[in-house]
Amino acid sequence: MERRWFMEPVILLIDDSENDSMLLDYAFKKAGLAHPLRVVRDGVDAISYLLGRGAFSDRVEYPLPDILLIDLNMPRLNGLELLAWLKTQPDLQHLTVVVLTGSARKEEINIAYQMGAKSYLVKPSQSQTMQRLIDSFFQYWVVHNHPPDPAPSADLPPESARTLGRNSLESRQMI
Numbered sequence: 207m208e209r210r211w212f213m214e215p216v217i218l219l220i221d222d223s224e225n226d227s228m229l230l231d232y233a234f235k236k237a238g239l240a241h242p243l244r245v246v247r248d249g250v251d252a253i254s255y256l257l258g259r260g261a262f263s264d265r266v267e268y269p270l271p272d273i274l275l276i277d278l279n280m281p282r283l284n285g286l287e288l289l290a291w292l293k294t295q296p297d298l299q300h301l302t303v304v305v306l307t308g309s310a311r312k313e314e315i316n317i318a319y320q321m322g323a324k325s326y327l328v329k330p331s332q333s334q335t336m337q338r339l340i341d342s343f344f345q346y347w348v349v350h351n352h353p354p355d356p357a358p359s360a361d362l363p364p365e366s367a368r369t370l371g372r373n374s375l376e377s378r379q380m381i
Contacts, residue, residue, distance in 0.1 A: 215272035249283025289321035
């Protein structure tokens with residue numbers, strides 16, 4: 207059995223293309239994730255999943271994700287509309303949101319970042335290039351990145367935040 211030295215994240219893919227979903231699932235498995243993707247087909251289902259409503263109410267079966275991979279071009283509620291909704295959800299601000307879409311339009315890229323995306327990736331057309339992209343994604347976001355806890359530090363009382371900052375500064379000075 208392969209030994210894992212990182213905690214495997216829950217990744218929610220929001221993409222209406224079944225082919226892209228299967229290709230991405232395979233690429234993440236090949237990169238090293240045992241249970242790579244949870245998939246919903248549009249922004250409406252993503253909201254239900256994130257809120258734990260309806261068919262997604264069982265949090266054991268549908269755990270809150272750590273990373274969202276969002277396609278922009280989807281029916282019912284597209285990726286930019288979903289990003290706008292996410293901005294209004296303080297309990298979900300800790301999520302790592304990455305756009306993974308077929309569009310390289312500068313206007314969409316700029317809007318996605320303004321709406322809170324942490325990264326914007328364009329889906330390559332060749333499967334080998336897709337595998338390299340997912341390998342890089344895996345190394346950065348899963349292996350090396352240190353995400354915040356679900357309870358944001360902004361909830362700390364001001365005195366606690368000052369103490370944390372002071373302790374951090376003191377520990378750096380001791381080095």
